[in-house]
Amino acid sequence: MNETQTDSALESARTHVQAAERIAVITGAGISAESGIPTFRDAQTGHWARFRPEDLASPQAYQQDPQMVWDWYAGRYRDVSAAQPNAGHAALAELERRKNGHPDGFFLATQNVDGLHQRAGSQQLVELHGNLTHARCEACQHLEPLPATDTFEPPPVCPQCGSRMRPNVVWFGEWLPPEALARAEEAFEAADLALVIGTSSLVQPAAGLALLTLESGGIVIEINPGVTPLSEWASVILRLRASQALPALLKGWA
Ligand code: OAD
Ligand code: ZN
Numbered sequence: 001m002n003e004t005q006t007d008s009a010l011e012s013a014r015t016h017v018q019a020a021e022r023i024a025v026i027t028g029a030g031i032s033a034e035s036g037i038p039t040f041r042d043a044q045t046g047h048w049a050r051f052r053p054e055d056l057a058s059p060q061a062y063q064q065d066p067q068m069v070w071d072w073y074a075g076r077y078r079d080v081s082a083a084q085p086n087a088g089h090a091a092l093a094e095l096e097r098r099k100n101g102h103p104d105g106f107f108l109a110t111q112n113v114d115g116l117h118q119r120a121g122s123q124q125l126v127e128l129h130g131n132l133t134h135a136r137c138e139a140c141q142h143l144e145p146l147p148a149t150d151t152f153e154p155p156p157v158c159p160q161c162g163s164r165m166r167p168n169v170v171w172f173g174e175w176l177p178p179e180a181l182a183r184a185e186e187a188f189e190a191a192d193l194a195l196v197i198g199t200s201s202l203v204q205p206a207a208g209l210a211l212l213t214l215e216s217g218g219i220v221i222e223i224n225p226g227v228t229p230l231s232e233w234a235s236v237i238l239r240l241r242a243s244q245a246l247p248a249l250l251k252g253w254a
Contacts, residue, residue: 030198
């Protein structure tokens with residue numbers, strides 16, 4: 001049984017969030033939707049409604065046409081640079097501050113590559129899918145912040161070794177950064193509350209993190225206007241936008 005009636009669900013979620021000793025949060029594209037950044041699977045505006053992932057976000061695509069891939073990332077980088085964090089990002093940064101009195105009280109992992117959590121003030125953040133803000137050397141793995149520019153033509157070159165650099169994101173068919181994933185798994189296993197926000201919960205291994213919390217006896221709260229495969233496992237579901245639900249969770253904090 002889970003609660004979906006919004007008022008009582010909100011009340012129940014608020015109680016759980018305030019009482020939790022260890023919260024682990026995972027976010028997806030939905031939390032940035034209200035900052036004007038398209039999600040991946042939205043039927044009308046999502047990236048994957050317009051492109052096939054394997055044509056743009058795969059090692060094969062990059063091998064075949066690095067400039068085409070860099071052009072696509074240049075556009076996304078320009079869009080996120082112009083976007084602002086919204087009330088949902090801000091509320092998560094505030095939740096971190098409130099939970100920080102307790103060691104390991106708060107953990108945030110994101111599948112997003114847009115850097116909006118950092119810009120909203122989140123301090124501890126694990127980026128499971130990398131980020132748009134850096135390029136990574138194909139040879140020596142050096143990370144270089146991208147300059148504010150409209151184009152990456154030709155593709156950036158590594159200042160350390162002169163090799164070609166690629167976007168610092170995880171592509172289809174690639175592994176997640178092992179250290180980031182290990183930290184996330186540990187945090188979700190240890191958490192008494194998992195908060196799953198704005199993700200379709202379709203892409204592994206991120207989708208499985210909240211199940212680790214459940215398996216170890218914790219509870220799951222889902223914030224998503226739509227139904228996902230995780231919904232049936234969630235103890236509390238808020239069918240609200242992240243920018244509505246997250247600030248509401250912080251209201252009336254003792
Ligand atoms: P998706 O596009 O798959 O899902 C976005 C989710 O956000 C959906 O479940 C929506 O219902 C929900 N949503 C939409 N607007 C919302 C709002 N205002 N507040 C809260 N939720 C809202 O995006 P992700 O789950 O993040 O991977 O996708 C996961 C991964 O798939 C991405 O990181 C990307 C993609 O392929 C890589 O590129 C490696
Ligand atoms: Zn290099």
